[in-house]
Each structure stands twice: as C-alpha cells, then as structure tokens.
Amino acid sequence: MISFLKKILKFLIVLVIIGYIIPNKISSPISQNNISKIDPESFWYYPWGESGVHKGIDIFSEKGTAVLSPVSGFIIKNGYGTIAGNYVYILGPKWRTYYFAHMGTTFVHLYRYVSRGDTIGKVGDSGNATGKPAHLHYSIETIFPYPWFYEKNTIEGWKKMFYLNPAKYLNIKSD
Numbered sequence: 673m674i675s676f677l678k679k680i681l682k683f684l685i686v687l688v689i690i691g692y693i694i695p696n697k698i699s700s701p702i703s704q705n706n707i708s709k710i711d712p713e714s715f716w717y718y719p720w721g722e723s724g725v726h727k728g729i730d731i732f733s734e735k736g737t738a739v740l741s742p743v744s745g746f747i748i749k750n751g752y753g754t755i756a757g758n759y760v761y762i763l764g765p766k767w768r769t770y771y772f773a774h775m776g777t778t779f780v781h782l783y784r785y786v787s788r789g790d791t792i793g794k795v796g797d798s799g800n801a802t803g804k805p806a807h808l809h810y811s812i813e814t815i816f817p818y819p820w821f822y823e824k825n826t827i828e829g830w831k832k833m834f835y836l837n838p839a840k841y842l843n844i845k846s847d
C-alpha cells in the first residue's frame with residue numbers, strides 16, 4: 673500500500689515538474705491590428721458588478737474577430753454561463769489557466785490539445801455583455817499561488833496570488 677502511494681506521489685511530482693519544463697510562450701489572444709481598445713486599468717477594478725473585483729482585462733474588438741489560443745495547452749472547460757456567455761478554459765504551461773468569456777462562438781472540444789495561435793472562438797457579446805460593445809474577457813489564473821503578488825491593502829488582495837495581469841502578456845514573450 674505504502675509503495676503504491678509512493679508511486680502516486682512520484683507521479684504527481686513529475687507531473688508538476690513537467691508543467692514547469694514546457695516552454696512557456698504567451699501571445700495575444702487577438703492579433704494586435706484587430707484590437708480596438710484595452711483598458712489596462714480594468715485589471716482588479718472594483719466594484720465590478722457580480723464579479724466583485726474584475727480579475728482580468730477586457731479586449732475590445734469587432735464582433736466575429738478570431739480569438740487565438742495564447743498558449744499551447746488543453747481545453748479543460750468550456751460551455752455557456754449566464755454571466756460569462758460562451759467561455760473557454762485552457763490549461764497551459766506552468767499550471768496556469770487561460771480564461772475567455774463573452775465569445776460569440778467557440779470552436780473547441782473538451783480535453784483536446786490546442787497549439788498557440790489556434791482559433792478557439794470568435795469575439796462576441798454573450799452572457800452579461802449582451803448589448804454592450806463586443807469584447808473578449810481575458811484572465812490568467814495560476815493553480816500554484818505566487819505569494820509575492822499578495823496585496824494586504826487591496827480588496828480581495830490575497831486572491832492576487834492566483835491571478836496574473838493579462839495586459840502584460842499581449843506581446844509574445846516567455847517567462
């Protein structure tokens with residue numbers, strides 16, 4: 673029994689390490705010339721309706737613009753929610769997840785692999801963005817927290833350990 677648990681533990685450790693070894697290239701989910709506006713201040717903006725704090729950024733673009741996977745990874749969740757509209761979650765390198773909402777349509781299959789640059793959907797105004805200018809809600813979460821992002825005097829500041837500001841990842845870069 674113990675050796676079985678040891679094996680599982682080893683497997684999990686290897687799995688975690690693999691997540692950090694995969695090259696971590698991140699590009700913009702909307703190509704630069706299709707972006708009409710980004711509000712860089714919108715990250716962690718409060719109050720933000722039902723979301724409390726806005727844990728991502730909104731990229732404004734024409735309805736129907738292709739949404740590209742910013743990383744190579746796996747589709748771990750997709751569907752429709754009354755707030756999110758058509759959404760997609762991608763698990764990418766370093767155990768980070770990439771979340772997109774309000775899309776008009778999505779072209780993904782659950783648990784399938786996507787390469788960086790693959791079209792995963794189209795910009796829209798679904799969910800609670802209906803009737804508002806079309807935009808892509810984009811957030812990056814990390815499964816393993818970054819304690820140095822903790823902000824004591826910020827609303828929901830502890831959650832900052834689990835979120836990255838996507839505005840910093842709109843030009844291809846790795847880190």
Ligand SMILES: [Zn+2]
Nearest residue numbers: 729730809810
């Ligand atoms: Zn948003």
